[in-house]
Amino acid sequence: xxxxxxxxxxxxxxxxxxxxxxxxxxxxxxxxxxxxxxxxxxxxxxxxxxxxxxxxxxxxxxxxxxxxxxxxxxxxxxxxxxxxxxxxxxxxxxxxxxx
Numbered sequence: 001x002x003x004x005x006x007x008x009x010x011x012x013x014x015x016x017x018x019x020x021x022x023x024x025x026x027x028x029x030x031x032x033x034x035x036x037x038x039x040x041x042x043x044x045x046x047x048x049x050x051x052x053x054x055x056x057x058x059x060x061x062x063x064x065x066x067x068x069x070x071x072x073x074x075x076x077x078x079x080x081x082x083x084x085x086x087x088x089x090x091x092x093x094x095x096x097x098x099x
Contacts, residue, residue, distance in 0.1 A: 014070050016042050020049040026092065028082070035089040036082045043080045046070040 005011070021038050024045035028034045036044075049069045072078045 014046045016045045016049065016069075020045040024048055029089070029092040034082060035084040035087055035092055037084055037087045040080075040082045040084065044082070047072075047078065047080065 021041050025036055025038060025041035027048070028036055028041060028044060046069055070078075
């Protein structure tokens with residue numbers, strides 16, 4: 001079903017930088033105490049990161065106006081599925097040693 005949905009007209013990919021994924025994962029932990037995998041944090045990062053345009057050379061199949069973030073259209077409802085079964089929450093906990 002996921003492949004069929006991805007093959008529909010109007011579907012496009014969003015390239016999310018690693019630092020935005022890490023930021024989103026950290027924000028989910030810091031503000032909601034939800035420990036998620038980096039892959040799960042990717043969709044959240046796309047929705048919460050600032051707009052950044054990608055040059056043609058980064059995404060040869062996308063125009064120069066390709067975005068590194070996603071903003072829902074009017075009336076569009078978005079659901080982000082979060083999972084943390086394959087994550088190590090140890091790197092989310094702030095350590096007293098300043099790490």
